[in-house]
């Protein structure tokens with residue numbers, strides 16, 4: 001873990017976007033991330049489940065929480081409202097609106113956010129397929145929510161899709177949402193542009209972050225809202241992607257296939273299912289052959305889906321026992337790790353070096369191919385811990 005990269009990203013959002021920042025906890029639900037963000041001034045969180053609410057509450061009794069999942073269990077809404085002080089709830093249907101009103105005992109201080117479906121051109125992951133009220137159904141829902149808002153605020157939210165490579169996607173989405181607001185003829189207190197802010201991966205170097213801020217500010221200016229309307233955002237990936245690497249070990253080599261002790265069911269979900277070739281570094285004491293060759297990875301479980309095609313460029317003589325650092329796994333990497341087949345057990349070490357690539361000036365914007373020694377890697381460790389919970393209780397560490 002590289003806490004400094006989280007602080008630097010948090011600063012960027014606060015300094016460059018004229019918006020309240022809600023960190024989308026699902027991108028990386030580690031306590032140290034939440035602690036680091038709060039220290040860096042990000043004290044609001046986009047949560048999607050009771051467990052995420054409890055996690056943030058275990059770190060901060062006062063953090064602002066927005067329950068932005070458009071479909072919630074009744075008891076989760078009740079507990080969120082009465083036990084954890086959550087006042088902001090998202091919805092994308094009339095039935096969910098009624099559920100929120102019922103489950104909070106007809107509370108008058110709710111902030112109700114209508115999640116709108118928007119087009120997601122330019123994003124690696126679409127997030128409009130499942131949630132969001134369609135444009136033609138939006139006016140009636142916007143009206144109903146405006147009428148249900150008593151002492152709280154009424155807002156609109158959307159998500160342009162994760163790893164959005166086109167800043168103009170925000171402007172286009174805001175125009176689309178603006179048209180629905182005009183047709184409904186409602187006043188909106190909050191415009192929440194959601195997440196989708198990108199990070200850097202091999203083959204995916206996004207435009208400068210400032211272009212995203214500019215596009216959002218332009219889009220906001222054009223919306224039919226008032227001077228008092230608040231701008232919110234919910235970045236997940238962009239705050240944490242640079243913040244974590246994994247260090248795993250080669251257990252066997254067969255030609256260009258390396259069998260590792262982490263994989264699809266661990267931190268490498270996207271390397272499997274989206275075939276993202278995350279950046280790698282050979283970590284070995286002593287010499288390695290100079291030439292870089294493409295490798296594929298296999299994870300440790302018995303499932304043949306546990307395969308990462310890469311290509312991952314490593315010195316030609318990589319062998320059993322070598323360690324490999326795989327970078328840029330802070331978002332949806334370490335967060336996805338399971339204990340399937342008895343793997344996924346790990347220790348966590350805090351380091352102070354630069355991430356493998358950075359959109360915030362901590363490292364080059366594109367990914368260099370490099371190598372390092374185990375001794376150098378060990379020297380970087382400033383803090384060492386074992387995660388709490390099931391995995392952490394095991395005696396033996398696998399990586």
Ligand SMILES: *Cc1c(COP(=O)(O)O)cnc(C)c1O
Nearest residue numbers: 024162195196197234235236237
């Ligand atoms: C996942 C999610 C986010 C974060 O998205 P990123 O692409 O990681 O920035 C924000 N808001 C909602 C509602 C989400 O589901």
